[in-house]
Amino acid sequence: MELLFEILFYISGFIIVWAMVGYPTSIKIIGKLYKGRVLEKKYSHQPTVTVMVVAHNEEKVILDKLNNIIELDYPRDKIEFLIASDNSMDATNEIVRKFIAGHKEYNIRLYEVRTRKGKTNAQNEAQKTVTTEYLVMTDANSIMDRKSVRELMAAFISDDIAYVSGRLSIVNQDISDVSNAEASYWDSDLAIREIEGRVQTITAGNGALYACRTTDYHDFDPIESHDSAMPALYAIQGKKAIANHDAVAYEKAGEVVEDEFGRKVRMNRVILKHILPDIRILNIFKYKWFSYFYFGHRTCRYLLWISHLIVLLSNALLITESPFYMLTFIGQILFYLLALLKTLFNVNNRYITLVYYYCVTVVAQWVGVYNILTGKSKPFWEKAESTR
Numbered sequence: 165m166e167l168l169f170e171i172l173f174y175i176s177g178f179i180i181v182w183a184m185v186g187y188p189t190s191i192k193i194i195g196k197l198y199k200g201r202v203l204e205k206k207y208s209h210q211p212t213v214t215v216m217v218v219a220h221n222e223e224k225v226i227l228d229k230l231n232n233i234i235e236l237d238y239p240r241d242k243i244e245f246l247i248a249s250d251n252s253m254d255a256t257n258e259i260v261r262k263f264i265a266g267h268k269e270y271n272i273r274l275y276e277v278r279t280r281k282g283k284t285n286a287q288n289e290a291q292k293t294v295t296t297e298y299l300v301m302t303d304a305n306s307i308m309d310r311k312s313v314r315e316l317m318a319a320f321i322s323d324d325i326a327y328v329s330g331r332l333s334i335v336n337q338d339i340s341d342v343s344n345a346e347a348s349y350w351d352s353d354l355a356i357r358e359i360e361g362r363v364q365t366i367t368a369g370n371g372a373l374y375a376c377r378t379t380d381y382h383d384f385d386p387i388e389s390h391d392s393a394m395p396a397l398y399a400i401q402g403k404k405a406i407a408n409h410d411a412v413a414y415e416k417a418g419e420v421v422e423d424e425f426g427r428k429v430r431m432n433r434v435i436l437k438h439i440l441p442d443i444r445i446l447n448i449f450k451y452k453w454f455s456y457f458y459f460g461h462r463t464c465r466y467l468l469w470i471s472h473l474i475v476l477l478s479n480a481l482l483i484t485e486s487p488f489y490m491l492t493f494i495g496q497i498l499f500y501l502l503a504l505l506k507t508l509f510n511v512n513n514r515y516i517t518l519v520y521y522y523c524v525t526v527v528a529q530w531v532g533v534y535n536i537l538t539g540k541s542k543p544f545w546e547k548a549e550s551t552r
Contacts, residue, residue, distance in 0.1 A: 166485065169478045173489075176475035179464045184522075187460030188356060194453075195359035203362060203408060205318040212242045212296035213313055214378075218283050220250040220545070222304040223259060224552045229304050230263045234270050237310040238317075244271040248290035251280035282543025283371075285386035291378070299378050301390065305552055306332075306372040306413040315411035316375040326380040326403035327394050329357070329366060330373030330411035339419050341512070345521035346417035346424055354409060356461060361406035364453040365399050367461045368392045373413035386543040387434055392462075396441050399454045416552070423549065424521075425528055432532025433541040439466045469529035 215233055219226055226247075233245055247260050257276060264272045275290040291299065298320070300313055309315075312330055319328045331354060337347035360366045371391050380403070384393050395405035418424035440446075440463060448455040476496055482489040499519060505511050506520035535541040 166482070169481045172474050173478040173482060176471040176478065179467050179471040180475065182460060183464035183468060187464065188352065190460070191356050191359050191457075194363060198359070198363050201362050203319065203406070204321050205315075205408070206321045207314065207318045209317050209320060210239060210242060210314070211298050211317060211320075212244075213238065213298045213300055213317065213375075214244045214246050214294045214296040215300045215302065215313065216246045216248055216287065216290060216294075217302055217304055218248045218250065218286050218290075219252060219256055219304040220280070220283075220286075221252050221254045221256060222552075223252075223255040225305045226256050226259050227263065228307070230260065230267075230272075232307050233302075234267060234272075235310060236308060236313050238313045240270070242296075243313065244296055245273070246290055246294065247272070247274045248277065248286040249274060250277045250283065250286040252276075280544065282386045283545055284384050284388055284390065284543060287390065288383045288386070291381050291383075294378055297378060298375055299381060300373070300375045301371075302373050302413060303371055303415070306415045308373060309412040309414070312373060312411040312413065313375075315408050316373075319406060319408040319411075320375075320377070324403050325406060326398040326401070327369065327374065327376045327405035328411070329361075329369035329395075329405065329407045330375075330413055331407070331409035332370045332372040333412050333414050334417045335414045336416045336419060341517040342421050342424050342521070343417040343419050344514075345517055348518070349521075350417075354407075357407045358409055360453075360457050360461070361404075364457070365404045366395050366407050367399075367454070367458050368395055369405065369407075372415050373411060387541065389431070389434075391431075392434075392438055393441075396438075396445070396458070399451060399458075400442050400444055421524060425524055428525055428528035429531045429535070430545055432529050433535065433543070435466050435469075435529060435532045436536055439463055466529070468526050469533060472526055 215236070217229055217233065236243065249257050249260070257274065260274045264274065275293060277286045277289055287301065298317065300316060302308055316328050316330060319325065332350060334343065334347035334350060336343045338344060357366045369391050371389070374390070376394065382397060384390065398405050418427060445451060445455055445458050479489055479493045479496060483493050500523065502516050503520045503523035506516050
């Protein structure tokens with residue numbers, strides 16, 4: 165039994181260390197090896213585009229979003245705007261209709277989803293009305309940089325590029341410890357994505373701003389999220405998903421832990437499937453760097469919830485075997501106590517906050533798994549008020 169506990173301890177420990185330290189370090193080295201490879205752009209590429217804004221009860225922000233998108237720097241005769249309202253019950257639809265009536269010089273349409281089935285379903289339904297060559301998708305609470313559509317389109321330089329993700333910039337980083345921790349996470353994750361896309365293909369995008377060819381759009385199960393499902397699908401198809409971080413969307417992060425926790429729980433509504441969404445990903449001979457990227461950036465991260473439990477329990481059972489296991493067990497306990505210290509006394513320390521935020525992320529994974537196993541996982545998203 166001791167051997168079994170040791171195997172479990174080291175495998176789980178490896179997954180945690182590789183996800184949080186090993187892979188980010190390795191990707192920086194890979195980035196240096198490929199430093200001569202840069203993101204190519206072709207600004208003369210200006211196809212017809214539909215900007216789709218998905219909304220559910222967004223009366224607080226939808227007017228700002230509408231004013232934002234009509235100011236985008238892109239030829240007016242080549243851009244359309246589509247508001248996909250997911251069964252909004254507040255004033256969202258009324259605000260959109262009034263705006264359309266007052267701005268007839270712009271090609272703006274409202275698509276009303278009659279039965280609420282979540283963001284992805286709203287995108288699936290509304291996409292079927294799109295006739296332009298490309299589709300840009302963005303959230304109602306994200307403010308797009310004026311040149312964001314031009315930047316996204318410029319990155320589609322070849323037929324094998326099926327998806328381009330923009331950069332999410334957090335505008336309220338200094339408001340609270342929670343928003344600061346989320347911004348720090350995004351900064352590090354964006355750096356990894358930039359290298360992945362430059363070398364071959366990214367493993368995930370973000371819902372604030374991304375684009376695909378209309379012909380490449382796929383009707384995903386409503387429980388899925390485009391952020392994680394699209395790049396993996398295209399990689400399996402032999403296509404590329406890349407990041408152009410000169411295409412920027414600005415958004416607020418959750419300023420209270422309840423908002424960010426709820427968002428992370430929703431993100432983990434299909435965590436079990438995304439550990440390995442397709443067995444073919446393991447074929448490193450065919451998918452090359454993508455196999456390596458997905459294992460380090462996604463699989464290991466999606467296993468953190470169970471890895472932390474196993475490494476703690478196996479360590480406890482090995483504690484009497486050597487001083488090393490005693491030290492690692494004490495180290496784990498101290499780590500969790502730091503998070504508890506932040507919870508109980510709201511200690512204002514950057515490093516303690518990062519530990520706390522990490523633990524919140526792992527707990528959110530556990531809640532996501534629980535919701536999946538109990539059938540409570542839903543495709544709906546509830547707004548985080550502090551992000552509006």
